[in-house]
Amino acid sequence: MPTEPNDLITGDAEVRAILADPAYLVPPAPPVPVTEHGTMAWLRAHVARFCDGQVHDRRREVTEQELARLNPALLRSAAAELAGTELDRAELDRGELAAAGGEEPFDVMVVARRVPAAVLATALGVAAAARDGAVDAVLASASGYPNPDLAGPGADAGVQFLAAVLGPADAELLATRIGLLEQACDATAALIGNALIRAFTGEEYDQDGAEDAGEIIAGTLASDPPVRRTKRLAPDGGTVTLDLTTCTFGAGRRPCPGADQARALAAGVLDAVLARCELADQQLSYLPSPNLRMPARLLVEFTRRR
Numbered sequence: 001m002p003t004e005p006n007d008l009i010t011g012d013a014e015v016r017a018i019l020a021d022p023a024y025l026v027p028p029a030p031p032v033p034v035t036e037h038g039t040m041a042w043l044r045a046h047v048a049r050f051c052d053g054q055v056h057d058r059r060r061e062v063t064e065q066e067l068a069r070l071n072p073a074l075l076r077s078a079a080a081e082l083a084g085t086e087l088d089r090a091e092l093d094r095g096e097l098a099a100a101g102g103e104e105p106f107d108v109m110v111v112a113r114r115v116p117a118a119v120l121a122t123a124l125g126v127a128a129a130a131r132d133g134a135v136d137a138v139l140a141s142a143s144g145y146p147n148p149d150l151a152g153p154g155a156d157a158g159v160q161f162l163a164a165v166l167g168p169a170d171a172e173l174l175a176t177r178i179g180l181l182e183q184a185c186d187a188t189a190a191l192i193g194n195a196l197i198r199a200f201t202g203e204e205y206d207q208d209g210a211e212d213a214g215e216i217i218a219g220t221l222a223s224d225p226p227v228r229r230t231k232r233l234a235p236d237g238g239t240v241t242l243d244l245t246t247c248t249f250g251a252g253r254r255p256c257p258g259a260d261q262a263r264a265l266a267a268g269v270l271d272a273v274l275a276r277c278e279l280a281d282q283q284l285s286y287l288p289s290p291n292l293r294m295p296a297r298l299l300v301e302f303t304r305r306r
């Protein structure tokens with residue numbers, strides 16, 4: 001079990017006050033040489049997420065402009081359609097397995113992770129032929145984006161691939177687009193996983209699908225939030241850890257600008273999964289992260305109610 005940091009601030013009012021206070025800065029990404037391009041260090045050094053002041057204001061504006069191109073209603077229907085296709089494939093595989101005398105539930109976290117990344121990549125301009133490669137690249141690099149110490153061996157190659165398929169564009173715009181995919185990846189997958197557990201196990205879930213996916217997601221954001229912590233540098237130079245369980249999209253000076261898109265992508269995946277799957281028998285387990293509450297896997301079976 002990870003140990004609790006002794007600088008953890010949990011009171012909602014105090015957390016919100018710090019997030020609104022310009023004297024508390026985000027831990028910055030180190031700068032990279034001007035000759036460096038397309039690495040994880042380059043990406044972190046060029047996005048809004050890891051800087052402050054005027055540079056942040058400028059990049060935040062670029063971020064919001066890019067997000068304004070991503071219509072939530074279209075993201076939801078695209079996510080539902082693609083999740084449906086992924087489930088078709090998984091169901092076919094399971095059918096063949098069953099015909100061969102085997103039986104195996106399906107880990108729907110694969111859909112929770114891949115579908116939002118694929119839909120966002122397409123909406124940001126990735127060509128159809130490069131889409132699956134872009135999803136692999138996001139998954140290979142996402143762990144190193146918030147914390148380079150956790151970067152896997154494919155992190156730099158993943159960013160390099162994304163830079164090739166999301167460009168050409170100047171460094172900040174290119175990094176912003178890649179950053180949107182990285183920001184969305186684990187947080188949205190965790191939101192989907194937690195919302196599916198809520199829907200499958202909660203009394204309020206109507207088996208006929210009467211409760212809208214949007215309502216399930218709103219309930220999940222309040223009662224089982226996916227993003228749990230962030231950090232700030234205090235004016236005295238120390239680092240504080242902020243508990244975000246009462247404001248999982250952040251608050252104050254720089255809340256998540258992708259909240260509408262995240263809710264829409266999650267709702268689309270839920271629309272597809274809840275229409276035809278049920279929870280398989282299993283012991284639920286979560287990834288060992290203090291910042292993110294994400295099911296390690298989530299086994300479902302096909303109900304054939306489609």
Ligand code: HEM
Nearest residue numbers: 048049183184187188227230248249250254256258261262
């Ligand atoms: C489409 C999916 C998403 C996109 C495109 C997105 C994008 C972003 C971006 C660009 C930032 C940096 C903003 C800045 O520093 O100015 C950010 C911050 C943040 N995002 Fe998201 N995000 C997504 C999903 C989510 C989800 C599902 C959650 C949690 C429910 C979440 C929680 C946060 C939080 C808490 C921050 C602020 C961190 C801090 O202040 O330290 N995001 N997001």
